Amino acid sequence: MVAFKIPCVVALAFVLLNTVIAQDYPENNLSERTCFSWPEGMKMALSLTFDDARLSQADKGIPLLDRYNVKATFYVSPPSFKMRLDTWKKSAANGHEIGNHSLVHPCSGNFTFSRERALEDYTIEQMHAELDSASRLLKYLVGTNPVSFAYPCGQTFVGRGINTRSYVPVVASLFQTGRGWLGEAPNDPAFCDLAQLTGMKLDGQTFEEILVLIEGAKKSGHWLVLAGHEMGGEGNLVSCLETIEAICRYASDPANGVWIDTVSNIASYIEENRKKEINKKSKKDG
Numbered sequence: 001m002v003a004f005k006i007p008c009v010v011a012l013a014f015v016l017l018n019t020v021i022a023q024d025y026p027e028n029n030l031s032e033r034t035c036f037s038w039p040e041g042m043k044m045a046l047s048l049t050f051d052d053a054r055l056s057q058a059d060k061g062i063p064l065l066d067r068y069n070v071k072a073t074f075y076v077s078p079p080s081f082k083m084r085l086d087t088w089k090k091s092a093a094n095g096h097e098i099g100n101h102s103l104v105h106p107c108s109g110n111f112t113f114s115r116e117r118a119l120e121d122y123t124i125e126q127m128h129a130e131l132d133s134a135s136r137l138l139k140y141l142v143g144t145n146p147v148s149f150a151y152p153c154g155q156t157f158v159g160r161g162i163n164t165r166s167y168v169p170v171v172a173s174l175f176q177t178g179r180g181w182l183g184e185a186p187n188d189p190a191f192c193d194l195a196q197l198t199g200m201k202l203d204g205q206t207f208e209e210i211l212v213l214i215e216g217a218k219k220s221g222h223w224l225v226l227a228g229h230e231m232g233g234e235g236n237l238v239s240c241l242e243t244i245e246a247i248c249r250y251a252s253d254p255a256n257g258v259w260i261d262t263v264s265n266i267a268s269y270i271e272e273n274r275k276k277e278i279n280k281k282s283k284k285d286g
């Protein structure tokens with residue numbers, strides 16, 4: 001009996017291992033086209049997003065985007081946001097989106113810059129209050145309530161060890177979307193959780209590197225959300241103006257089939273489309 005059980009356990013482990021190995025190849029899944037349809041025969045959606053309200057965004061990035069009439073989403077940090085408030089107000093009136101990025105940018109205290117406001121020391125209640133205050137402040141400063149959020153450092157937890165909690169439900173209750181950082185694949189509009197959108201790295205990339213992501217998203221019909229920080233200049237977290245300009249040029253050509261728009265505009269289309277699908281299904285079932 002024991003002798004029989006051991007080969008069974010080994011066989012089961014082998015099957016499980018094969019399943020895990022098969023799941024390690026995301027390309028297999030991504031090549032399948034989503035069942036979702038974008039408006040006007042577009043092949044994919046693309047959002048340009050930038051974090052922290054860095055001064056280069058207001059000074060160099062927005063004038064560049066405006067030359068191509070491309071609208072982007074900016075997840076802003078209040079201290080630097082206030083330093084270019086007039087530009088941000090005009091940009092918001094001109095169709096760019098202002099999103100919430102918290103008040104004090106809490107990240108893991110493993111980053112020394114965050115040690116005094118470490119996520120490990122936060123509670124869910126504290127996070128809820130902070131995000132709500134940041135939204136109220138933005139409403140006061142620009143007159144509109146932010147509906148999009150980006151997780152500072154892309155981290156979605158508070159607490160530590162067995163007391164760790166996800167604050168994704170807080171974000172889902174306060175916003176239409178939440179965006180991460182350093183995501184590995186674009187979002188499937190038919191399935192993705194809007195409170196956990198992936199944001200793929202725009203910083204430090206050439207247009208050729210981004211084009212590979214765009215072509216992959218076109219094939220699968222997915223929503224590519226690119227995430228960056230500084231717009232132009234030198235350093236670690238810098239999106240090159242040349243890359244941004246090449247993306248704008250490419251996405252503005254209707255022959256390329258790219259719907260480039262703010263996160264909230266694309267998320268609203270997805271929500272509408274999902275509602276229609278549910279109605280269609282309930283009519284069929286009824």
Ligand SMILES: [Zn+2]
Pocket residue numbers: 051052101105152153
């Ligand atoms: Zn940030």
